[in-house]
Amino acid sequence: EAQVTQNPRYLITVTGKKLTVTCSQNMNHEYMSWYRQDPGLGLRQIYYSMNVEVTDKGDVPEGYKVSRKEKRNFPLILESPSPNQTSLYFCASSRREPRGVYNEQFFGPGTRLTVL
């Protein structure tokens, strides 16, 4: 089954304790992205990756890191989490179509993160 998986699905942690949220897709998609969802703000992009070893900042990258060493994986790293990073996080992936167009994004199930 074609899918995007995220782990963990729920996480409660404390301020300053480094954590990683994993994301993996089995569709051989070139493009992957992380979003955070907050009430009244919709989803906002944190980081994205156009392909292996190619990453760039989205709208709200502060406090986050990413890496893309393999095509299928795109982990989100919070080096020193703070309470304002409490949110619902989504990973998404997309295939690169001919002429460089990126079409539909497939979303993971989301990770609910609480930072105390």
Add this chain to the structure above:
Amino acid sequence: AQTVTQSQPEMSVQEAETVTLSCTYDTSESDYYLFWYKQPPSRQMILVIRQEAYKQQNATENRFSVNFQKAAKSFSLKISDSQLGDAAMYFCAYRSIGGTSGSRLTFGEGTQLTVNP
């Protein structure tokens, strides 16, 4: 930068009736995609419908249809014969075509739809 605005934080509809959710966007680009995503209580993001800006014909998917007004930069979603399972948060989203910015989805704030039996 593109922006997407959903001016209705909440909407309600009676089962079997029709409801329209509004979305406006701002862009200087001429070619792009527009999407409506549904997010039920499970929080899964589900693609409802997609519109390519160069296509004048409005997209339709079963009971879901859009009214795409390119000049007005408006992209509303009409749900016909509403069902209890349609109750969800609905997000309008914009995506450029190609280039480095072509990878990003810009979302609106969302509209929470309630379906009353």
